Amino acid sequence: MGIQERREREKQEVRKKILDAARELFAREGYEAVTMRRIADRIEYSPTAIYLHFKDKETLIRELCANDFRELAHAFARIAQEPNPIERLRKLGLAYVGFAIDYPNHYRLMFMTPHPHLDPCEMDLQKGNPEEDAYAFLKATIAQAIEEGRLRPELTDPELAAQLAWASMHGLVSLHIAKGDDPWVEWRPLAQAASLMVEVCLRGITREGK
Amino acid sequence: MGIQERREREKQEVRKKILDAARELFAREGYEAVTMRRIADRIEYSPTAIYLHFKDKETLIRELCANDFRELAHAFARIAQEPNPIERLRKLGLAYVGFAIDYPNHYRLMFMTPHPHLDPCEMDLQKGNPEEDAYAFLKATIAQAIEEGRLRPELTDPELAAQLAWASMHGLVSLHIAKGDDPWVEWRPLAQAASLMVEVCLRGITREGK
DNA sequence: TTATCTAACTTAACAACGTTAGATTTCTTA
């Protein structure tokens, strides 16, 4: 009896329609434009139909986030081939900024908005698996750099060092997203600032020898 | 005829009441808790009375921000006495993080939330005046460091260098505010990370000679 | 003192939001 399976498949299709509509609305017009009613309009369902697939708006948004986290991790995984940990850090930094430039709205939601993280990682992301966890990947790279004696002696804690490196790049992109069109500051091009930041940061954490 | 003046004074008093109520609501319960109706409740006026003093919620919030920008600039101004620009940068970094720790909700609004900055600086902050413009103060300090030949030769643009320094510290505090209670990351204490970040950043931008 | 005018303020309402309860349609199964 493949009927139940077909029904399930149809249900997943609607679910995917909702996610796609939300994602596009999101990417094109930003967070504020994503309302249940507008999503419903796009997929030609009533607003309440969404609640058959998602508990509430927050969990819908969270699922969008989970996908974006995965995509970022995949972008990172493509850099795994680079054997030199310092060079890998350099590439990671630039890839991170590239992701933020490509998906500023997603970035805002992922890293600039406080969420009630009630459910302890209900999203089916595998924490710690570098294939799906970009932070774990960064940490592993930092750990390797420490093991190989490439970082300054005071940097013994991979967790802390990873947070510093992350924060450096995050600071740049998040300022640009939040205040990039604020005339108060004469912003330099993000790409230029990013490559300089990578060098500054690397010089700050590596030993004199390079 | 001091009557008009008294009326004006009374009007300013109500205006101040609104700002104070909004600020406290804000500091205690965060952005989402600040609604026109809750502000009105606190000051025992009707919600619409607020619109006699502020065009809309956005401008009210913006005025709150302007005050916070001023306060941050004042905190910076207290560091102006330090003659050594490198040492001054160190103190600026720590003061910046201290401000963010003391007023996380204000910080979020000031630096982590995109605003429609429609009015070109209608808020009566004096841009460029280091007494009221914290960014100008940072930039001036960086410029002095460059003049004295303390920064690396590739850092010739004070604007760009200031943005890097700012971004480093901002990245740290903004990640803590947005994702500080996300169990995905084993956050190190912000104060510890901040003092390390200051050193890493300084090492990254200064010449070898220190 | 009384009438008038103006500013401050309130009440009532609107549109849009997230969300829930209950009715209705659609499809599967007996």
Added chain:
DNA sequence: TAAGAAATCTAACGTTGTTAAGTTAGATAA
């Protein structure tokens, strides 16, 4: 063909920011 279950919709509630129209209070002028 009738019964039952799943999917969906309609209508509504309680919020939100905001506007329009009415009301009150105090200052001015007769």
